[in-house]
Amino acid sequence: MTDDWGELGGGPRGAAFDDLVADRDQMRRLVRAIVAIGSHLDLDVTVHRIVDAAQELSGAPYAALGMCSPEGTFGSFVCSGIDDETARLLGDVPLGAGLRLDDIATHPPFDATRAAPFKALLAIPIVVREANFGALYLADDRPGRVFTAAEESAVRALATAAAAAIDNARLFERERESAKWTKASREITTALLSGDPQTGPLQLIVNLALDLADAEQAILLVPREPESHGADVDTLVVSVTAGRYASEVIGREVPMGGSTTGGVARRGLPLITDSFQYPIEGFTDVGERSAIVMPLIADDVMLGVIAVARRPHQPPFGEDYLDLVSDFARHAALALALTAGRDNALNRELAGADTVDEALGAAAEELRRLWRARRVLAVTFPNGPATTETVPRMVSAGAEACWLDLPTDVRRAVADLRDGDLLSPTSVHPGTAGIALAHPVGVLVVWIELADERPFTLEDQTLLTVLAGRLSAGLQRVHRVDQQRETALALQHAILGPADLPPGFTVRYQAASAPLEVGGDWYDVVDLDDGRIAMIVGDCVGHGLAAATVMGQVRSACRALLFGNPSPSAALRGMDRFAARLSGAQCTTAVIAVLDPSTGELVYASAGHPPPILVAADGSVRLLDDAHTIALGLRADWSRREGRVTMPAGATVVLYTDGLVERRRLPLEQGIAGAAELIAGSRDAALDDLADGVMTGLEPDGGYQDDVVLLLYRHPAPLRLTFPPDAGQLAPARAALRAWLTTARMAPERTMEVLVAAGEAVANAIEHGHRHSPDGTVSVAATAMVDHVHLVITDTGAWKDPQQPPDVHRGRGIGIMRALMQDVTIAYDSSGTTIHLYARMA
Structure with a gap:
C-alpha cells in the first residue's frame, strides 16, 4: 500500500482495514x-x-x-x-x-x-x-x-x-x-407456438417416440390428402422419420386397406407386432424386429399413425411399452389439436411474478378462467412428515375457502394426490379434477371444481398436465430468483449498516432496484473512542449488486478512517484517495456528522451530498450546508471543510440520500424543502413514528424510483437505566436522571417535580413489586419530546392486587405522582408493573 493511503497504510489500522477488505x-x-x-x-x-x-x-x-x-x-x-x-x-x-x-x-x-x-x-x-x-x-x-x-x-x-x-x-x-410423456407434450406445444405447424411438431413427435421407446427407427404416416378425414382417407404417406434408414423410407405410400398401419388408423387402437401386412421399403425389409403401431387421434379426427421399431436383437416390446407409447401418442395428438394459444396466458402470469405466492395466486386464477371453473384450489404441502394436524397453505381462486372448512372428502382427495405420482391428473368424480406437481418447498396439489358436473375429458387431462408442468417449472424459476434476492439482501444488510442503533437514533432503508433489491446507498452509526458518535450516510453510483459491493468497501473504509481520526473532514480526505483507486467508487457522495451526545455539538462535512436537516423543538428548520464540497474521488487532495452546530434540546437532525427528495422535473431544493416541512410538522411524534411518516409522506406514486436511506437522531438520546431492586440504587438513579433532565433543558422547578415523582415510582417498584422477589430488576426510561418528557418505570415483580382496599397508613406515593405529573398511568400484568409519567418541559 502506497504512502498516499495515509492513515490506512501500515500499522494496526492498516491491517484491520486489509482484513475488512478481505x-x-x-x-x-x-x-x-x-x-x-x-x-x-x-x-x-x-x-x-x-x-x-x-x-x-x-x-x-x-x-x-x-x-x-x-x-x-x-x-x-x-x-x-x-x-x-x-x-x-x-x-x-x-x-x-x-x-x-x-x-x-x-x-x-x-x-x-x-x-x-x-x-x-x-x-x-x-x-x-x-x-x-x-x-x-x-x-x-x-x-x-x-x-x-x-x-x-x-x-x-x-x-x-x-x-x-x-x-x-x-x-x-x-x-x-418420471413424466417423460408430459415433458414431450410440453415440447410439442412449444413447437406449435414457435415453429412450422405442418412439419415441426410432427418431426418432434417422431423423435420423442423414438427416444421414449429406446427404438431403432420411427416413422409417422399421415393422410395423403391433409383435408381428408376418417372414411375419406385411402392412402397414408410416410412424412416424417427418425433413426436409421430415414432417407430411404420417407415419402413411401401405404394403402389404408390391407395394411397394418391402415388397420390401426381405422380401429384407433395401438398394436404390437413383428410383421406388417403391407411392405414399407426401408422399414419392413430390414429384418424381423418388434414394433409398436399407434394412432394419433384427437376429437375423433385421425391425424396419423406412428410406427416405432426396435433393433433386431433388442427385447420385444411388452405391455409396459405399449402403455408408455400409447399414452404419449394420445396426448401428443391432443396437444397437436389444441389451439396454439391456450397456455400463453399462464406463461405470461408466471413470467411476470416476483414471488412464489404471487405466481401461485395468478396461476390459480388463470386455470379457473381456462376451465370456467367455480373454484380452483392450490394447496401446498411442505416437505417433511405429514400428520392429521398439518394445515397446508392454500390459495383459492373463485369461491373463497380455507383448508379446515373444506368438506372432508375434498381434503382426503387432495391429500391422496399429494402422496401419489407427480403430474398424473386424477378425476374421481364428475366435475372435479386434481394434479400434484413439484413445488419449491414440497408438493403442490391443484384441485379444480368445474361449474357443472361434466366429465373431465382426456383433452382436459392433457391440457392440465401440460399446464401443471409449466407451472412447476415456473414456480421453480421464481423460487430461484427469490433465493437470489434473499442472498443479496443478506449481503446488503450485512454491509449496509448496524441493525442495533444507540438510543436516540432510528433508520429506514428501502432499495428500489428489482429483482434483487440491493443498491449503493448506505448508513453507519459508529461509537468513537472519545465517547462521541459518528453518523454517516452515503450514496454510491448505480444500483444492484455491483453498486452494493462498492458501497460495502467505501463504508468499511470510512469507518476505519474515523477510528483513526474522528474528524469528518479528515475522513473525507482519506475516502477521496480510496475512491479514486476503486473502480465504481468515483462520484460517491457522503455526509459525516460527529455528535457529542452530552452537549449536542455536531461537527459535520459533506462530499456532494444533500445537506442534513436540523429541526428544532419550536419547528424552526436549518439546512446544514456550511461544509458542502464536491463528490469523492474526483480531485486529489481536495480541501474538505467542516461545519459546527449545537443541537438544542428536543431538536432532530435528519441525514438522508437523494432518493428521498429527488423527483423528475423538480429542483432538488424543492424536494428538500418539502421534506423539511413534513419533518417540522411532525416533530412532536415519537422518533420511529416520525421516520415512518416521512417515508410514507414523501413516497411518490408508484413507489420510490431510487434507493433511500433516512437516518434520524433526536437530542438528547433517551435515558435507559436497569438495576436490581435495592434501595441503595435510588441515589445513583436519581443522579443519572437529574443529569439527563439538565441536558434536556427542563426548567429547574419541573426537574425537581420529575425527580420526586420518579423517586416515588422507583421506591414503590422496589418496595411493593419486589418485596417477595428480590432477584428481579427495575428499569427507568426517559424520552424527551418537543414540549414534555415521558418516563417509564418498569419492574418485574408483583404488586398487591390493586382492587384491594387501600392501606390508610401507606400508599401515598401514587397520589404524589399524580399531583406532580401532567399524567400518570399504571399497568399491571403477569410480568410486572409499568408506570408512565408525563411532565411538561416548562
Whole structure:
C-alpha cells in the first residue's frame, strides 16, 4: 500500500482495514458462487460449478467432489487438478462433520507405508435432505500453505447452498424421468407456438417416440390428402422419420386397406407386432424386429399413425411399452389439436411474478378462467412428515375457502394426490379434477371444481398436465430468483449498516432496484473512542449488486478512517484517495456528522451530498450546508471543510440520500424543502413514528424510483437505566436522571417535580413489586419530546392486587405522582408493573 493511503497504510489500522477488505471480497465471492450454483437445474452442471466455486473461495489448486452410491461408498468423483484415483485416496480420509488438516500425512489412513498425495486438506460433507450426498475435498501441496478458518467457513456456507442446489437439480431430474410423456407434450406445444405447424411438431413427435421407446427407427404416416378425414382417407404417406434408414423410407405410400398401419388408423387402437401386412421399403425389409403401431387421434379426427421399431436383437416390446407409447401418442395428438394459444396466458402470469405466492395466486386464477371453473384450489404441502394436524397453505381462486372448512372428502382427495405420482391428473368424480406437481418447498396439489358436473375429458387431462408442468417449472424459476434476492439482501444488510442503533437514533432503508433489491446507498452509526458518535450516510453510483459491493468497501473504509481520526473532514480526505483507486467508487457522495451526545455539538462535512436537516423543538428548520464540497474521488487532495452546530434540546437532525427528495422535473431544493416541512410538522411524534411518516409522506406514486436511506437522531438520546431492586440504587438513579433532565433543558422547578415523582415510582417498584422477589430488576426510561418528557418505570415483580382496599397508613406515593405529573398511568400484568409519567418541559 502506497504512502498516499495515509492513515490506512501500515500499522494496526492498516491491517484491520486489509482484513475488512478481505472479508468483503470473500463475501462477494461467496454470493457470486451461491448464485452460480443455484442458477442451473442440470445435476452434472451443478456439481461441476460447486467444485469450481470451492476452488475460487479457498484458492486450492486441487479439488474433488465425491458422490455417494446407494451403498454409501463413493461411487464417482468430479475432479479438478487431480485424477480419479487420487480423489479416491482423499475419499478414504474419515471426515465426520468436516476436517481441516495442515498436514494430511499425520492423519489416517496415511502413514509411513502410504504416502500422502498432498500437504493441506479441507474436507466438508454435503448433506441433502438429511442424507449424505457426498463430500467436497480441497487440497494444496504448496510449502507453508494451510487452509484458514475463514476459508473453512466460506466453504461450509457453500456446501449448505450446494445441498439446496443439488436437491433442486435432483428433484427436477426425477420429475423429468418420471413424466417423460408430459415433458414431450410440453415440447410439442412449444413447437406449435414457435415453429412450422405442418412439419415441426410432427418431426418432434417422431423423435420423442423414438427416444421414449429406446427404438431403432420411427416413422409417422399421415393422410395423403391433409383435408381428408376418417372414411375419406385411402392412402397414408410416410412424412416424417427418425433413426436409421430415414432417407430411404420417407415419402413411401401405404394403402389404408390391407395394411397394418391402415388397420390401426381405422380401429384407433395401438398394436404390437413383428410383421406388417403391407411392405414399407426401408422399414419392413430390414429384418424381423418388434414394433409398436399407434394412432394419433384427437376429437375423433385421425391425424396419423406412428410406427416405432426396435433393433433386431433388442427385447420385444411388452405391455409396459405399449402403455408408455400409447399414452404419449394420445396426448401428443391432443396437444397437436389444441389451439396454439391456450397456455400463453399462464406463461405470461408466471413470467411476470416476483414471488412464489404471487405466481401461485395468478396461476390459480388463470386455470379457473381456462376451465370456467367455480373454484380452483392450490394447496401446498411442505416437505417433511405429514400428520392429521398439518394445515397446508392454500390459495383459492373463485369461491373463497380455507383448508379446515373444506368438506372432508375434498381434503382426503387432495391429500391422496399429494402422496401419489407427480403430474398424473386424477378425476374421481364428475366435475372435479386434481394434479400434484413439484413445488419449491414440497408438493403442490391443484384441485379444480368445474361449474357443472361434466366429465373431465382426456383433452382436459392433457391440457392440465401440460399446464401443471409449466407451472412447476415456473414456480421453480421464481423460487430461484427469490433465493437470489434473499442472498443479496443478506449481503446488503450485512454491509449496509448496524441493525442495533444507540438510543436516540432510528433508520429506514428501502432499495428500489428489482429483482434483487440491493443498491449503493448506505448508513453507519459508529461509537468513537472519545465517547462521541459518528453518523454517516452515503450514496454510491448505480444500483444492484455491483453498486452494493462498492458501497460495502467505501463504508468499511470510512469507518476505519474515523477510528483513526474522528474528524469528518479528515475522513473525507482519506475516502477521496480510496475512491479514486476503486473502480465504481468515483462520484460517491457522503455526509459525516460527529455528535457529542452530552452537549449536542455536531461537527459535520459533506462530499456532494444533500445537506442534513436540523429541526428544532419550536419547528424552526436549518439546512446544514456550511461544509458542502464536491463528490469523492474526483480531485486529489481536495480541501474538505467542516461545519459546527449545537443541537438544542428536543431538536432532530435528519441525514438522508437523494432518493428521498429527488423527483423528475423538480429542483432538488424543492424536494428538500418539502421534506423539511413534513419533518417540522411532525416533530412532536415519537422518533420511529416520525421516520415512518416521512417515508410514507414523501413516497411518490408508484413507489420510490431510487434507493433511500433516512437516518434520524433526536437530542438528547433517551435515558435507559436497569438495576436490581435495592434501595441503595435510588441515589445513583436519581443522579443519572437529574443529569439527563439538565441536558434536556427542563426548567429547574419541573426537574425537581420529575425527580420526586420518579423517586416515588422507583421506591414503590422496589418496595411493593419486589418485596417477595428480590432477584428481579427495575428499569427507568426517559424520552424527551418537543414540549414534555415521558418516563417509564418498569419492574418485574408483583404488586398487591390493586382492587384491594387501600392501606390508610401507606400508599401515598401514587397520589404524589399524580399531583406532580401532567399524567400518570399504571399497568399491571403477569410480568410486572409499568408506570408512565408525563411532565411538561416548562
